[in-house]
Amino acid sequence: xFSFTKDQQVFELQDIFFGGQPGLHPTVLFGGLFFKGNPDFxxxxxxxxxxxxxxxxxxxxxxxxxxxxxxxxxxSILSFIKRVLPxxxxxxxxxxxxxxxxxxxxxxxxxxxxxxxxxxxLHVGVTxxxxxxxxxxSPAMAIVVAFNPKDKSxxxxxxxxxNGANLIDQGLLDLAKTCGIDQVLVDTAALxxxxxxxxxxxxxxxxxxxxxxxxxxxxxxVVEKSTWLKxxxxxxxxxxxSSNVNVPVFGGDFLLxxxxxxxSTVFPLIAWEDMLVSEYTEGYFGVTPxxxxxxxxxxx
Amino acid sequence: MNVEKPVLTVIGSYPAEVDRLQMMxxxxxxxxxxxxxxVIRQAVKRMVDAGxxxxxxxxxxxxxxxxxxxxxxxxxxRERTEVVEPIEFIEPVTLSDLEFVRSVLPKDKKLLGLxxxxxxxxxxxxxxxxxxxxxxxxxxxxxxxxxAELIEPxxxxxxxxxxxxxxxxxxxxxxLIEHVVSNVSCPIRLHACGDVTDIVPSLLDLPxxxxxxxxxxxxxxxxxxxxxxxxSKQICLGSVRSDQDRVxxxxxxxxxxxxxxxxxxxxxxxIAPDCGLRLLPESVAFEKLTRLHNAIMVVxxx
Numbered sequence: 001x002f003s004f005t006k007d008q009q010v011f012e013l014q015d016i017f018f019g020g021q022p023g024l025h026p027t028v029l030f031g032g033l034f035f036k037g038n039p040d041f042x043x044x045x046x047x048x049x050x051x052x053x054x055x056x057x058x059x060x061x062x063x064x065x066x067x068x069x070x071x072x073x074x075x076s077i078l079s080f081i082k083r084v085l086p087x088x089x090x091x092x093x094x095x096x097x098x099x100x101x102x103x104x105x106x107x108x109x110x111x112x113x114x115x116x117x118x119x120x121x122l123h124v125g126v127t128x129x130x131x132x133x134x135x136x137x138s139p140a141m142a143i144v145v146a147f148n149p150k151d152k153s154x155x156x157x158x159x160x161x162x163n164g165a166n167l168i169d170q171g172l173l174d175l176a177k178t179c180g181i182d183q184v185l186v187d188t189a190a191l192x193x194x195x196x197x198x199x200x201x202x203x204x205x206x207x208x209x210x211x212x213x214x215x216x217x218x219x220x221x222v223v224e225k226s227t228w229l230k231x232x233x234x235x236x237x238x239x240x241x242s243s244n245v246n247v248p249v250f251g252g253d254f255l256l257x258x259x260x261x262x263x264s265t266v267f268p269l270i271a272w273e274d275m276l277v278s279e280y281t282e283g284y285f286g287v288t289p290x291x292x293x294x295x296x297x298x299x300x
Numbered sequence: 301m302n303v304e305k306p307v308l309t310v311i312g313s314y315p316a317e318v319d320r321l322q323m324m325x326x327x328x329x330x331x332x333x334x335x336x337x338x339v340i341r342q343a344v345k346r347m348v349d350a351g352x353x354x355x356x357x358x359x360x361x362x363x364x365x366x367x368x369x370x371x372x373x374x375x376x377x378r379e380r381t382e383v384v385e386p387i388e389f390i391e392p393v394t395l396s397d398l399e400f401v402r403s404v405l406p407k408d409k410k411l412l413g414l415x416x417x418x419x420x421x422x423x424x425x426x427x428x429x430x431x432x433x434x435x436x437x438x439x440x441x442x443x444x445x446x447x448a449e450l451i452e453p454x455x456x457x458x459x460x461x462x463x464x465x466x467x468x469x470x471x472x473x474x475x476l477i478e479h480v481v482s483n484v485s486c487p488i489r490l491h492a493c494g495d496v497t498d499i500v501p502s503l504l505d506l507p508x509x510x511x512x513x514x515x516x517x518x519x520x521x522x523x524x525x526x527x528x529x530x531x532s533k534q535i536c537l538g539s540v541r542s543d544q545d546r547v548x549x550x551x552x553x554x555x556x557x558x559x560x561x562x563x564x565x566x567x568x569x570x571i572a573p574d575c576g577l578r579l580l581p582e583s584v585a586f587e588k589l590t591r592l593h594n595a596i597m598v599v600x601x602x
Contacts, residue, residue: 096328098321125324149323149334150361151370151377159377166362167320192331225331 019214023281031260059297351593417462466494512536
């Protein structure tokens, strides 16, 4: 269990708290909502509702991470989000195409959603146009991906956050500030198996000790790339979902746990892990769990 | 003119065009570090197209010091590299890039290996371990010795880059350089940029074959060398500025080279930009190299 000497920043969106000393707040879970072809909003609404229900039951916050691939779907997806989520409830938008990114930023502003948006993500592939649009339409929070194409170690991740690793003019953290984003979650950038995949987990406490910022990652992606698991059909989903416990154990604050369909398993799993961490960190470090923490919710 | 024509070369770096979006795509699709070879290939192609005969790998990955501190054990790359444990050679830092360059380099071109100097490394890092400049410098020298030994079979010449000589020449400079090159037999160049007019006699005593300096930015060097030059060394004549976007005319460069011939005669073996080109726009760097090539053609009647 970890306790950090660096003061830990805690960010808040609509009573969901990100960061702090381990054991203070529960891990925040991002459930991936992926649309294939034309968006199936009926099914998506059910999945979101299921996630919110299990989140409420166990006291672990859940946030839909909505993947937006095509420009033509932007408005319908944002209208859907507005309709199905409780008023003011945060969500994240996961976009890779820089052209779509800038369109989404404008649309988020038009829909009045920026104050509840977590932008997924800012990284060294940022374009000038994206920077300009982020400054003009700043989301409430951003996930910064600490991927350093030159160095896969935790040190390399710190470097790209601090100075941009000579790939961009400034570090990713300063870049976020320049774009008007003060609340930053650091994704420690999981790499493929055989390519130093454990560094993303090792970097979780490093980032917190170095910067005092909330850290997390999408460690389940490493499981998806573990081709040998194809020979263990029954085990693969289990390994995928359980891989997420690495994040709270190593002091992390949030995780992108994979498809939202895994909510019914992952939320109780992480609730259990958060309770384990909290029991020890309260006893040893004196960290009292917050009021909504699963340890309070589930153990009276 | 019947003297042997000097080779056009570079000091080290060439401006890289890095496709950061493609790198991120590689990460999101495969969770892998991207290959750096397309960047190196492009830099090498542009140097060759401009007429460079002794080509480097372009030092595209990082600034020249960071390339080595990233690769050596004991160093932590931060805003300034920090030495947090004893310096250790772990594996070759530049060998795979040089092997790649050799594989794509036309047969009539030569390959320049680059190592940063141990004095410069010792002066540029934040030292949390040695608390002794000399000990730190020799620790770097030992790691660089192993690097030089491993790259020697792949390259035609090794250049040791010591820009910090301009700020102060250590009493043990000769021992340091001797240590770095102790196990190699290929020709060695020493590059020291900045105004080194006050230390020319010391530079001439270094155990290297070629001295490389910024004669364009510091023309006072011609007089300083006139006074002391003894033909024990060959000269790499810095002939265009590396710190200015203005592209010198061919006529200007021709005059500069002719002055170099007056001072150094047949010992003038290399023509180069003053220093690395990394900070210039690529089109400017390319044009400077092209004009250097054209000026050499004019001076040597080709």
